[in-house]
Amino acid sequence: MPLLLLKQLPRFECLLQAANRYPDLNPGAASAFLHLLRTGDLIFDSEAACLAASGLSQGRFSILMLLNRHPDTPQTPATLADESGVTRATITGLLDTLEKDALVQRTSSPDDRRLTLVHLTPKGIALMDSLLPGYFRHVSTLLAPLSPEERTQLVDLLQKIQQGLGEPAPSSNCSQSH
Amino acid sequence: MPLLLLKQLPRFECLLQAANRYPDLNPGAASAFLHLLRTGDLIFDSEAACLAASGLSQGRFSILMLLNRHPDTPQTPATLADESGVTRATITGLLDTLEKDALVQRTSSPDDRRLTLVHLTPKGIALMDSLLPGYFRHVSTLLAPLSPEERTQLVDLLQKIQQGLGEPAPSSNCSQSH
DNA sequence: GCCTTATCATTTGGCGCCTAACGAAAATCA
DNA sequence: TGATTTTCGTTAGGCGCCAAATGATAAGGC
Numbered sequence: 564m565p566l567l568l569l570k571q572l573p574r575f576e577c578l579l580q581a582a583n584r585y586p587d588l589n590p591g592a593a594s595a596f597l598h599l600l601r602t603g604d605l606i607f608d609s610e611a612a613c614l615a616a617s618g619l620s621q622g623r624f625s626i627l628m629l630l631n632r633h634p635d636t637p638q639t640p641a642t643l644a645d646e647s648g649v650t651r652a653t654i655t656g657l658l659d660t661l662e663k664d665a666l667v668q669r670t671s672s673p674d675d676r677r678l679t680l681v682h683l684t685p686k687g688i689a690l691m692d693s694l695l696p697g698y699f700r701h702v703s704t705l706l707a708p709l710s711p712e713e714r715t716q717l718v719d720l721l722q723k724i725q726q727g728l729g730e731p732a733p734s735s736n737c738s739q740s741h
Numbered sequence: 742m743p744l745l746l747l748k749q750l751p752r753f754e755c756l757l758q759a760a761n762r763y764p765d766l767n768p769g770a771a772s773a774f775l776h777l778l779r780t781g782d783l784i785f786d787s788e789a790a791c792l793a794a795s796g797l798s799q800g801r802f803s804i805l806m807l808l809n810r811h812p813d814t815p816q817t818p819a820t821l822a823d824e825s826g827v828t829r830a831t832i833t834g835l836l837d838t839l840e841k842d843a844l845v846q847r848t849s850s851p852d853d854r855r856l857t858l859v860h861l862t863p864k865g866i867a868l869m870d871s872l873l874p875g876y877f878r879h880v881s882t883l884l885a886p887l888s889p890e891e892r893t894q895l896v897d898l899l900q901k902i903q904q905g906l907g908e909p910a911p912s913s914n915c916s917q918s919h
Numbered sequence: 920g921c922c923t924t925a926t927c928a929t930t931t932g933g934c935g936c937c938t939a940a941c942g943a944a945a946a947t948c949a
Numbered sequence: 950t951g952a953t954t955t956t957c958g959t960t961a962g963g964c965g966c967c968a969a970a971t972g973a974t975a976a977g978g979c
Contacts, residue, residue: 603784724886
């Protein structure tokens, strides 16, 4: 993530104290919120550092992952944007650098001249083949502190939060301040 | 976070299938990893949308939060950088926009002419006063799907992962690919 | 006192992300 | 067929983030 989170999380007592000043502050929720953001951030940075060793950013890596799913069938920037959850403008920029590094190649579609087809080059395939085993081991290492039961427990809790985010919840509008 | 994560997470069966191709892929760890990144991302975006209603980004908001802790004692860009976990160059940019909006003000320190002192303007204080109650309610709403017990359970699990990240763990180097 | 070193904030240039606007090409409809 | 609308990828401009280099100032060693 783009971060800028408190480098060291406030102690729970500080949250309790702040709750005196701000009656709307729920210390338990705030603590979970901060830990969630913080952990996501750390994981994110850890992944970024792992990929940087291969000269990749998360964005570029995501594109390569999507293309690597079906290395033989090229994809359009539009579908890559939809699958990765990023705008097409961003895809254009990522493909520019990936193509400059000769990891992917753009081709014009013969059927529809609006379309651009993107596919991995042999160099791109080779990079993924050499990168992925270590990447997957890295992911396993990050979750190593948790037992398999704890991992499913964590996923369950996170899914509950995700579902809550799906439905915007009428009272979650924070723009009305009082 | 800067994201670009899979928009829809792969089903667990797909992870199992991928594990056939990549022996290093631990489906349970990968699932937890993806959910963690995804939830952090959603929370992050939700917070960003909440703050955007007041014309703030997370970065600018973090600065204002740090200054709001002790509104009477100005702080230097260096300490703001240390506390927020961002480089001083980034702080310079954030202060530029905050000062342009008249939310903070820079002053030269009379004691040490290298130092710049930053403090909230009355407008900045007023913005925080009007913003924070709704912000804290927003945070509470995000965590509403979880009971208090589940929240502490979540915090415990996240702390275990954070501790694992503290010690780099000798086998977590993903740059060695085989 | 002077020279070296450290520290401060800033600037420069780069990447990733966005929104908005663009021209080209296809699809749709009259 | 011709005009409108949609979809495509890209460009332009802005913000947030970074590393590295810079000039100003302070602190320390001699």
